[in-house]
Amino acid sequence: MSLQNVWHHRKVAENAKKACWICYKPTESVLITPDNKDFFYICTGHLSDRGFCQPDADEAAAAAARKKKEELDREIEIVKKEYEEKQKLKREKRKAKQKEKEKDKDKGKDGETNKTDEQEDKDDEKKKDDKIKELSQSKEKAQDDLGPRIFALQKNFHQMRLDRIRNAEIAKRNRERLSNPSNFPSPPSNLP
Structure with missing residues (x-):
């Protein structure tokens, strides 16, 4: 029986954890062959060990895409936080202006400041939405590049799996x- 040295990394449910093949710690990561003939649980730390397995050549590109996706997620969060901070500051300024307006009761200035505040809010909202849309589109492209994690075991570990099978x-x-019972010899039929 020949078993190809191609293993796909999969995750199982949290409650389905089993012992790692190497260190016996509970893990939810599984390496499985494409034809589902063999599988074993393995810690994610062992997957990064070059002495145990190496990712497929295409896997390096997928890892870069994952890093790009994580960076985009961080950028989106930063944009959202900046927007919230700006909105908070604007609300505080408006409250201060309203207090001044109440004191001054100047209606001419009142209309102009409200329009500029509303325009600034709309402009900031558009900028935020544009940035988020742009980052989301590039994030979706990065997600399209993601594929299954594919590994090749080192020859000694692969041989151990073959021996086990x-x-x-x-x-x-x-x-x-x-x-x-037909494989056992029958008792002698001749009496001595």
């Missing part, structure tokens, strides 16, 4: 042989 097949054959 081979030993399981041999044990199964032996159990079948032992359960079949």
Whole structure:
């Protein structure tokens, strides 16, 4: 039986954790073959170990896309925070202006300042929306580049998996042989 040295990284549910094949700590990461013939649980720390496995060549590009996506998420959060801070400052300024207006009761200045405040709010809102749309579009493009994580085990670990599968097949054959009574010799029929 030949098992290709191609393994896809998958995650299982939090309550389905099992022991890592190497260190026996509970983990939710699984490496599985494309044909689903073999799988094992593995810690994410072992996946970054070059002595255990190496990512596929295309995987490097996918990792770069993931980093880009994370950076875009951070940028979106920063834009949202800046906008909220600006809005907070504007509200405080408006409250201060309203208090001054009440004191002055000057209606001519009142109309002009409200219009400029509203225009500034609309402009800031448009700028924020434009930035978020732009970042979201580039984020979606980055997500399209993401694919399954693919690894190749080092030859010693791959051989260990092959040996394990081979030993399981041999044990199964032996159990079948032992359960079949025709495989045992019959007692002698001649009396001495």
